[in-house]
Amino acid sequence: MFELTIKTEFSSAHKLRGYEGACERLHGHNWRVEVSIEAASTGPMGFVMDFKELKRATASIIERLDHRYLNETPPFTEINPSAELIAKYIHEELSGLVKEKKIRVSKVLVRESDSASASYSEDKKENE
Ligand SMILES: [Zn+2]
Numbered sequence: 001m002f003e004l005t006i007k008t009e010f011s012s013a014h015k016l017r018g019y020e021g022a023c024e025r026l027h028g029h030n031w032r033v034e035v036s037i038e039a040a041s042t043g044p045m046g047f048v049m050d051f052k053e054l055k056r057a058t059a060s061i062i063e064r065l066d067h068r069y070l071n072e073t074p075p076f077t078e079i080n081p082s083a084e085l086i087a088k089y090i091h092e093e094l095s096g097l098v099k100e101k102k103i104r105v106s107k108v109l110v111r112e113s114d115s116a117s118a119s120y121s122e123d124k125k126e127n128e
Contacts (some may be wrong), residue, residue, distance in 0.1 A: 002048045003106060005036040006055050010066035014081040017071075026069075029112045031086065033062065035094060038106040049103060057097045061090055083110045083118035091120045 013028040035058050039048045065073060070081035079085050091108040098105060104122075111117035 001038045001040055002042065003036050003038045004048050004051065004054060005034055006051060006058060008033050008035070008055065008058055008062055010062045012065055012068050012070050012073075012081075014070040014076070016080055016082060018080075031065075031083075032111040033058070033090065034107075034109040034111075035090065035105070036107040036109075037098065037103050039100075039103045041102065049098075049100070057094060058090070060097070061093045083112050083116070084120065086110045087118050087120035091122070 009030060009032045011028060011030050013026055015026045016023045018024075035054065037049060037054060042048055065086070070076045070086075073081075075089060076085070087108045087110040090110070091105055094108070095105045107119050107121040109117055109119035
C-alpha cells in the first residue's frame, strides 16, 4: 500500500461538557492535524493523489473549524469537541470528498499539544 500524509493546523476555542477539571473551562488550542490516505496503486503520473489536492480538500474542512468556538460549531453543538471527535469529524468529511474509489482516508490524527494527540481510523474489515 502507498500512504500519503499531509499536515495542517488550526486554532480554536472549546470546552469539554461534563468534564470535571480545567478542560471544562473555555480555553484554546493550536490544533495540529495529520491526514493520511492510502491506495494500493498510483495513477499514470505515479501519484496516489496530488498533495495539493489533498491539502485543498483538507483545508475546506479545516476552515469550518479555524478561529471558531467549537462548541457553537456543528457538529460540536451536539457532541463534545474532544480531539478524538474532531479527528473523527475530519475523517468522515474528508472521506466524503475523496471520490476515487481506490483511495481511502487511512487516518486522521489531531494533536492538541506536543504530548497529547488522538487519531481516528476505520477498521478495514468493517468496510469490506
Ligand atoms: Zn482543550
